[in-house]
């Protein structure tokens with residue numbers, strides 16, 4: 001009986017049986033617990049997410065971010081919030097940035113950006129200096145008076161939002177004139193608008209949006225479309241949700257002659273981020289201002305960019321790919337083991353941060369970065385009472401609540417799913433690239 005400690009031989013037989021049962025129990029129990037943990041991991045994180053090989057960032061310079069900051073006296077948030085958010089973005093993200101801001105804000109942006117690549121274009125002091133909005137300031141002031149109920153505090157806010165489509169495309173055209181072009185031979189494959197205040201939390205998004213992930217998503221978009229669409233025809237616009245049944249009813253019946261639609265023409269998009277290959281960005285700019293001008297000329301409310309974005313999504317759903325954190329049919333959602341919204345920061349896909357609105361930031365990162373963000377968020381949720389709740393609740397609550405990656409969606413497919421197979425996109429009857437800016441407006 002070598003190998004067995006001699007003192008064990010001296011124990012009574014019943015005690016030996018008891019001890020071995022305890023050992024077997026511990027082994028079985030930890031195996032069961034481990035399998036709960038690992039199976040919830042496999043279920044929760046789809047396979048490609050578990051590629052732990054370090055990502056090469058050699059191609060990151062093929063991504064350009066475009067953003068802007070025009071401080072307002074009256075905004076939805078105090079200026080100190082913006083400085084923190086700007087810093088979470090400018091000091092962390094190493095991707096090339098083309099930035100619009102008034103001359104007096106340049107030093108702030110330079111300071112926050114440090115040594116990371118940026119070109120700051122200080123041509124415009126106000127959003128109403130940009131060509132598509134030039135001469136419209138008075139009309140915007142009137143519009144915000146007439147549509148007071150829309151809750152936009154400042155007509156300048158509307159101006160900044162509606163300048164995004166111009167800034168994004170204009171940066172693509174002019175970036176070759178800047179040092180970012182690295183002597184002229186540089187080509188950007190993907191260009192994105194991101195709100196300068198869109199990173200509300202400290203984060204690890206150094207290589208963001210991560211090139212390999214982005215390129216794989218566009219390839220997936222082609223595949224979802226059955227190869228009907230090519231990469232340079234697909235625009236990514238994250239959505240916040242589909243709203244309630246009432247919103248769905250509006251969305252289903254919406255026609256472009258109804259105007260941008262308020263409240264909540266659906267799908268309700270985030271508005272803080274959009275982009276894709278340069279070609280689709282030029283297309284988007286043209287459609288955006290064509291509709292902006294047509295609707296404004298008819299005295300309709302165009303003060304919120306998201307309403308116009310959603311309308312374009314309904315008109316051309318085949319051109320959009322998206323992500324929807326709350327999608328009730330997403331495989332990653334169905335496996336949620338915790339009650340939604342009951343614990344701080346735990347959303348439909350697990351602990352994905354305090355602002356689920358910005359889930360696309362996680363979605364567009366590489367595997368290493370996603371793991372870092374998961375850890376950051378898990379540290380910030382508190383352990384719920386260890387009671388059985390719908391599904392398995394085994395104490396491995398952190399592992400099973402790590403933020404999960406959901407699937408990319410092709411908007412055409414999504415809208416057909418939501419509105420029914422019979423739904424066909426409304427006709428774009430007002431689109432005309434020559435639609436002029438209105439000189440004066442008779443409000444509805």
Ligand SMILES: *[C@@H]1O[C@H](CO)[C@@H](O)[C@H](O)[C@H]1NC(C)=O
Pocket residue numbers: 056057058059212
């Ligand atoms: C860079 O991107 C090209 C495709 O554009 C790809 O063939 C190549 O493997 C990528 N290199 C790295 C290091 O990721």
Ligand SMILES: *[C@@H]1O[C@H](CO)[C@@H](O)[C@H](O)[C@H]1NC(C)=O
Pocket residue numbers: 121122123170174175177178
């Ligand atoms: C700055 O923006 C203006 C307006 O878009 C443009 O004409 C100019 O070329 C830009 N400058 C650079 C260096 O990108």
Ligand SMILES: *[C@@H]1O[C@H](CO)[C@@H](O)[C@H](O)[C@H]1NC(C)=O
Pocket residue numbers: 223224225226227
């Ligand atoms: C999309 O990709 C999947 C698996 O990668 C493949 O089985 C499917 O046939 C592709 N779709 C189309 C339309 O080819």
